[in-house]
Amino acid sequence: MELIHVDSKKCTKCGIWVNICPPRIIQMKENGPVLSNPTSCIACGHCVAICPNTAMDNNKTPLSDQLPLENSPVIDSNSAYQFIRSRRSIRCYKNQKIPRDLQLKLLDIARFAPTASNKQGISYIIIDDAEILQKTTQIVIEWMEENQSHWWSFPIHIRAYKELGIDGIMHSAPTLIVATAPKDFKNGRENTILSISYLELFASTLGLGSAWAGLFEMCAFSNYPPLLDLLKIPEHKSITGAVMVGYPKYSFKRLVDRNPLNVTILSSN
DSSP states (O other): OOSEEEOTTTOOOOOHHHHHOTTOOEEEETTEEEESOGGGOOOOOHHHHHOTTSOEEETTSOGGGOOOOOSSSSSOHHHHHHHHHHOOBOOOBOSOOOOHHHHHHHHHHHTTSOOGGGOOOOEEEEEOOHHHHHHHHHHHHHHHHHTGGGOTTHHHHHHHHHHHOOOTTTTTOSEEEEEEEETTOTTHHHHHHHHHHHHHHHHGGGTOEEEEOHHHHHHHHTTOHHHHHHTTOOTTEEEEEEEEEEOBSSOOOSOOOOSOOOOOOOOOO
16 A cells, blocks of 8 residues: 555646655656655654645545644744743642543643654653552652651651652642553653643633642662552653642742853854
């Protein structure tokens, strides 16, 4: 079966496909585009998405599955700048569960994040059972007790949890989303970082807040058996990231500044 299909009546032989293809496997011949090495197609969908005349179709990324993009850019730069700056890491949550459809909507956008060679490869675990979340915190605390010399804040979190009942691990978030990837998958962590970044930005549009579960990750990345057993992580997979999600208990009123931009410019001008 041919990988690409070109409608010769619509094709103007503009050559955009040749320039846009990441593995550079499309060539423009006299009779139209041809593939030099079909097996190298990474299914990015660029060739179908870029064609101004809907002349190209690709079996791996069918035209019928692509949605028209009416305006580009979708939002203006000032709105985007304000939106991105307004995102904050949330560590105080309402005692309110997130509906399953919103959880899935949040993760659905994460799968559209860019990935190395379009390998994708990330799967997710949604944990919103209060008992499992509480047990997760307990296990991380136990791991910290065994490794108190590894990080300066471990004794602080242990004391706060045991003496004051303060959960500085999960921050009493109603949902924890854990990302996993096959152990032999080279770019699992990098792809996870990108996907969770998409998730975090999208979360605020759903009225949700989020924060990376850094202490949980430290425990998970050490392959601590009690944690892996609790979350039923398959033998062939590794945890590659985690994020807490919930309804923010408070709302921020101002945009916080950061350090001044530090940039070096190499230019002939």
